[in-house]
Amino acid sequence: MIKVAPILYTYKTLSNGEHPIMIRLTLKGKRRYIGLGVNCKANYWDDINNLPSKKHPHQKELIILINDLVNSISKKIYTAENSNTVLTLDELANSILNIAIAPTQSLSAFIDQLCEKLKENGKIETHNIFRSTKNTWLKFFKKDSFYFDDINSNSIHDFEKAGEKKGNMPSTTFLYLRTLKTIINMAKKERICNPEYNPFQEYSFAKFRRIKTRKRAISREDFRKIEDLEIDEKSRLFHSRNYFIFSFYAGGINFVDLAQLKWAHIEKTQLYYTRKKTNELINVPLVGQAIKILEIYKRYSNCKKDDFIFPILSEIHATSISITNRLHKVNHQINQDLQQIGETLKLDVKLTTYVARHTFATVLKKEGISVSIIGQALGHEDEKTTRIYLDSFGSDIMQQAFEKLS
Known part of the structure; x- marks a missing residue:
């Protein structure tokens, strides 16, 4: 006969110190465990009765849940025995999975x-x-x-x-x-x-x-104003403006990818990097102002292949958590700086790092460049199709398109 017993499965410990509450099925020395989807700390478990102790804040609800499931299983076993049906552990376990469990966890x-x-x-x-x-x-x-x-x-x-x-x-x-x-x-x-x-x-x-997100881009004239604005090189605004301009000239590269660029990603006047969001290899020519900005940051770096190009991340950001937190903080600061620049120049659009990305596409579109080359939907719904088209064009065509930015 199959034995049924609720247990606290202490062989598995969750990050919050809790253990799964399970139903143990035993037949001829073999065991199967069925999770209830609820957990409990060891000090809230009554080992004698194999139930949550009085100290557990949801003791009554959990006991009702456990007893209801144990009773349902016992009925299945009893029904099988009365009909002379041989019920295996696997068959019983599979049937249990169809028993609806009321949630006790919020x-x-x-x-x-x-x-x-x-x-x-x-x-x-x-x-x-x-x-x-x-x-x-x-x-x-x-x-x-x-x-x-x-x-x-x-x-x-x-x-x-x-x-x-x-x-x-x-x-x-x-x-x-x-x-x-x-x-x-x-x-x-x-x-x-x-x-x-x-x-x-x-x-x-x-x-x-069916809803299209409202696009944000500035005119080429307004972009020139940002480029020409006199900013002290020792200020944070100087770097924020540089990131914005480089993003525009580097094919609308987004901030997450820009911040993690290393000198190894630069080969002569070409930028190669893998976009974090899609894991796609991106290859764009570097023209005019983008190259000038790189020259600025060569002064801040030894230009070793593993060195970051921009002073955003460093070797202390060694984990994904520290990188994400750092990027979130710096992106917020950059957007604050860009907003200040926009207010100084009295621009109609609230400047963010994303504006450079969309302005890249908009400016080239107005220059009559093919939508397929531009990648009008950078990071959006048609990105895969755009990348397929981009891969089919020669580097000369791409170079000519990017020269329209200057």
Whole structure:
């Protein structure tokens, strides 16, 4: 006969010190373990009764959850025995996976656990998006935590309307809704919540695919004003302006990639680097002002192949976490400086590092350069198609296109 017992699986320890609560199935010395999707610290577990102790803040809920599942399993075993059916451990385990488990863990707490794992694995950008999503929903609900039951078709609709009222861009709302849906799917996979739970069943994301993000670019004339502005070389503004200008002349390279450029990426007057976002190899000719800016930073470096070109990162930034944090901080500072430059020149567009990226595409488009060569959708929906076209053009054509920037 198959024996059924709840246990605290201490062979596995999570980053927060908790262990998974599991159901152990035993038959003729063989064992199978089924996770409940909930965890518990050892000091909250009653080893004698194999249940959460009175010290556990959710003891009653967990005991009900465990007993309900144990009873469901026992009924399956009893039914099989009465019908003279031979039930194997694998068959029983597979049938258990179809038993719906009511969530006892809050959705916000589950997101915290995911964030810990992401941080441990060095996936800082995803960690930041998950954390921002959680904090945004906490502000929406105006409480310290929220549960799976809080997310339904009504709350999703209200969340969207609240974003519109605050003036959020549709792309921002889309990001938080899409991320939450991803998190819920992860919870279902780990059996933290009922596999049938789907608050987005009646919600359509199609509306967001029809919305085009408002483009940000400045005119060639305004860009010249930025280039010609007199700035003290000892100021932070000087470097921020240089990064902006180099981004423009280097094919709209984004800040994350620019900050991690090394001298090894430069071969004569060509720039070769792998774009972090897409892992694609980018090859662009360096013209005019881009080369002049590189000459400036040769004074700050020994120009060894492994040296960073720009004084943004150094050898102390050795982990993905430290790099991400540093880039986030410096990008914020640069955008502040660019905004100050824009206000000084009385520009209509709020300057950011992204503006240089889009201005690159816009200026060449106005010069009559093929959209395929420009890469009008740099980093956007048509990027793969654009890169395929770019690869098919010779370096001479690319050189001619980039010379239009000067």
